[in-house]
Amino acid sequence: MRTSAKEPLLRNAATLFSRSGYNAVSLRDIAKAAGVNVGSLTYHFGSKANLLREIYARHTLPMNARRLELLGEAKRISNPDERLMAILRAYVVPAFVSSSDGDGGGAEFTRMRAVLSAEGNPDAQAIIADAFDETSRTFIDALGECLGGASVEGLVWRSQFLLGALYYALINPERVTRLSNGAVDGDDREAAVNQLVEASYASFRSLAVPSTAHQNSKETIDR
Amino acid sequence: MRTSAKEPLLRNAATLFSRSGYNAVSLRDIAKAAGVNVGSLTYHFGSKANLLREIYARHTLPMNARRLELLGEAKRISNPDERLMAILRAYVVPAFVSSSDGDGGGAEFTRMRAVLSAEGNPDAQAIIADAFDETSRTFIDALGECLGGASVEGLVWRSQFLLGALYYALINPERVTRLSNGAVDGDDREAAVNQLVEASYASFRSLAVPSTAHQNSKETIDR
DNA sequence: ATCCAATTTGTACAAGTGTACAAGACATGA
DNA sequence: TCATGTCTTGTACACTTGTACAAATTGGAT
DSSP states (O other): OOOOSHHHHHHHHHHHHHHHOSTTOOHHHHHHHHTSOHHHHHHHHSSHHHHHHHHHHHHHHHHHHHHHHHHHHHHTOOSHHHHHHHHHHHHHHHHHSOOOSSSOOOHHHHHHHHHHHHHTOHHHHHHHHHHHHHHHHHHHHHHHHHSTTOOHHHHHHHHHHHHHHHHHHHHOHHHHHHHTTTSSOTTOHHHHHHHHHHHHHHHHHTTSOGGGOOOOOSOOBOO | OOOOSHHHHHHHHHHHHHHHOSTTOOHHHHHHHHTSOHHHHHHHHSSHHHHHHHHHHHHHHHHHHHHHHHHHHHHTOOSHHHHHHHHHHHHHHHHHSOOOSSSOOOHHHHHHHHHHHHHTOHHHHHHHHHHHHHHHHHHHHHHHHHSTTOOHHHHHHHHHHHHHHHHHHHHOHHHHHHHTTTSSOTTOHHHHHHHHHHHHHHHHHTTSOGGGOOOOOSOOBOO
């Protein structure tokens, strides 16, 4: 069998979608970027919507698997504050790392999710919900266990804010560079992850009810 | 002079853009929604890009004015923590309120900004940066004054997270409802504002350096 | 009533869209 | 060598896109 152009096509499509959204990218754009003919796309994927579905299929499972794996490690930490931090990291890191084959992560894929979610593309909408809601629920439960007495409302909204912050960090990193007059590099993903984890740590931490003071080895004053 | 269809067109266009993005909405969609002919659009706006520019012109100034007005009030609060809370509220509220004519706010407009920013539309990109960067800088400065010793990096990243959270709360409120199994209403904007302000308050608050403990009337333990 | 400028309509155009499909190119097993 | 199944190409189709512009319509001032 001749080596198929399917995989390069998937990669190129994901890149273009993540950059300009679903509607703005034509099949011919994708074909041109991959150096093949338009017909190849119909041959391999049948339709544009199905191409999108295949991109999701490629990334979703490995990424959620990685998240749950890290979550499992985090759950073994007994100190609630350290556990909270580890859980947040388990959620954020796989979404940010550059997809070095097989880890299923990929900032590019996450960025694509962000863009498609904003576009409100119906195809993407349903796929995303199916693929990520269960993982999100698992994380919210784990977060709740770290935070005695935290309300469902507080937990869910903060998880929403976390995802929004995560998305926007990938969508518009230039804004960070611009607003800091170049002092901060918005494209520095390691820094972004750390900042995001710290910020959401503080935001979740504030949900804990002080009265049920669980043993806490960290500073409780300010940070 | 006959009453022009320009304003209804602007409104309809903003609604459609905020729902599906810039590319997915055709001029004919907009015309149909407003019950007029396509030609009207070329007549009034010349081009699609210019229509977008006029929508921004309509909302940007009033909205930033309202933000700065509220910021001015907030700055008169002497207690740093209460001031911090008020500043965050001054940033968030005008972006969330439904645009009841003249206040310039508008969740719909903010949602549109969110969607366009994700789409990476070059037209929108430039307009947004010009219109909002200055206001953002002013807010970041004000926040920094409440938080002794906070690093620029921390401030800018958190402002990025705040904006991302704000955007995503408007883009995908159904997720909140879904993940809470209906217990929390993602479309309840007052609740969203409160949750967002509280969450970002905690996240910014954690930036303050404990040593330079400014006088603080609030609980410093947890929340 | 008549004119006029502002607005709206209808229609046309070139360019680009997703999809379909016949024809060719290719490597592999017989 | 040749037949076969897999892939690639080129091209065609019907449709939508943004834009342009002449013709019709409108409502107020004269």
